Amino acid sequence: MKDSDAAPLDATDRAILNALQGGFPVSPRPYAEAAAGLGLSEAVLIERLARLRAERVITRFGPFYDAAALGGAFCLCAMAVPAERFEAVLTEVNAHPEVAHNYARTHRLNMWFVLATETPEGIAAAAESIEAATGLRVLRFPKLVEFFIGFRVQA
Amino acid sequence: MTDGITIEATDRRIIEATQGGLPFVPAPYAEIAAGLGLAEAEVMARLEAMLARGVIRRIGAAPNHYALGLGANGMTVWDLPDETAERLGAAVGALAFVTHCYLRPRALPDWPYNLFAMVHGHDRPEVEAKAAEIAALLGPACRARDILYSTRILKKTGLRLKRQGET
Missing domain, CATH: 3.30.70.3460 (Alpha-Beta Plaits)
Structure with missing residues (x-):
């Protein structure tokens, strides 16, 4: 029941997934803020998240509303x-x-x-x-x- | 609980614009605000307020369990006495490996279980080991139990807020 064609995750991907399942900042440059906490640049975090989303390793990135x-x-x-x-x-x-x-x-x-x-x-x-x-x-x-x-x- | 909260029109527009996800650009809230004809500060303030009220549960990534190698999806179900179900359910929900945990009505005689706890694992033995931890925590209060594995996703659509005017 594989649901993704993603390449294997590396340590940075895993660190991003473990850190960003919640608590993403509400601020003018939230990716930059979140990236700093992971020791990454804003551009690298955005690029990684976009790739993880495109490969369906993450199904959605954003606010989760109470149904x-x-x-x-x-x-x-x-x-x-x-x-x-x-x-x-x-x-x-x-x-x-x-x-x-x-x-x-x-x-x-x-x-x-x-x-x-x-x-x-x-x-x-x-x-x-x-x-x-x-x-x-x-x-x-x-x-x-x-x-x-x-x-x-x-x- | 957030039942009964009414969502006002501007919040509704922000929900519609963000429920599919945030854009992967350096200033995502500014981009959403521009699309709605709002100020970035207003969008951020409204998101913060919805977080505070529990309308937004969290902001972040929804991982695909299968992509993480968590191919065994077990719905563990338990029959607990009504008088202890809420206390025990809270304890089960506090276990680190339980991803969803609910009390639901039984459907006797077909279905004796009232506690539902989702457990994911790389394989079924891993799910069974975690279920054994739940069983140990429940002790003799548990009168019956089962694990229902998902074998096929038959449909998966996001829960979407309809656009205003849609029926």
């Missing part, structure tokens, strides 16, 4: 899809624009996706629409509590 704060509603959902119907059901599910992420997972509940809608009522409507289209139940797992997590994937 709920943007006014939408979100819900993790799961379905138990019979193996022989998996591709057909997948086509139906992914055709719904409310489906933001969708993963196959190792369980009887083998399709897990996130619904993202403008309103809380939209979640129920989208789930019911998927149930109607597939004849399968859509189990809903809205988050009740989110525990704060730092961002610290070790590169």
Whole structure:
């Protein structure tokens, strides 16, 4: 399930990834500021970040907005899809624009996706629409509590 | 929590202009401001204010786990008694290798688990070793557990704020 054609990362790439998963400055020359902390020049940091982004080692660089704060509603959902119907059901599910992420997972509940809608009522409507289209139940797992997590994937 | 916060129009324009990422130029906020017809100082002040309110969680890079060699993506799930779930969930979320951690409702009888903790590793044995650390932390409070590995990304689109006027 490789998702990148990137060249191997060198020590500088790893230092950048480990240092810049958060805390990027809000200032007139933020790359220069961040580069100084890494012992790099502004130009080198910009060039490296642009390359890491182009090679999809990083999927995005910038502000990460709290999804709920943007006014939408979100819900993790799961379905138990019979193996022989998996591709057909997948086509139906992914055709719904409310489906933001969708993963196959190792369980009887083998399709897990996130619904993202403008309103809380939209979640129920989208789930019911998927149930109607597939004849399968859509189990809903809205988050009740989110525990704060730092961002610290070790590169 | 930030639920219920209303986003005012200028913040909304800044969100729309930056949710795809910052430009890789020496003065990215000035470039965004110019595109919006705003002053750089106003864009920076509004970003700082959104950081302070939690509308922006962080500014930085989202690493691609697969590109970092973290090819095993395990959703570890746990059935904890309701009365201790919040305390134990906070402890699990504090483990350095847990990247997302939530309490969610059970869906009985299909699904007895109420704590979800994402764990990434280079391979499944590494994820299993980390799950064993979670199990040790939970002790006898854990009544059932499982690990669901992702085997295929079926769809991945960013969560995007619609432009105003879009339906």
